[in-house]
Amino acid sequence: MSGDGLQPSPDTLIKMANALGVATDELLGLKGKPASGGKPSLKTLRRLKKIEELPPSQQKALFKTIDNFLKGAEKE
Known part of the structure; x- marks a missing residue:
């Protein structure tokens, strides 16, 4: 290791x-x-933990960005 x-x-x-x-x-x-x-991977879990520590308004903005990205990826 x-x-x-x-x-x-x-x-x-x-x-x-x-x-x-x-x-x-x-x-x-x-x-x-x-x-x-x-x-989820450990890396993903760590990121989710950081997101949970954000204020609700920032979480909402981030999730909106993620949702828009995923919608665009589905179209490809």
């Missing part, structure tokens, strides 16, 4: 992945997409 040579055991890695709701491949940096089952 990091340059210090310490690595979790396979059992620990599995427990960490289960606790975080991600695939072990994602923890190892081998897979950038969310684990099967439709769970």
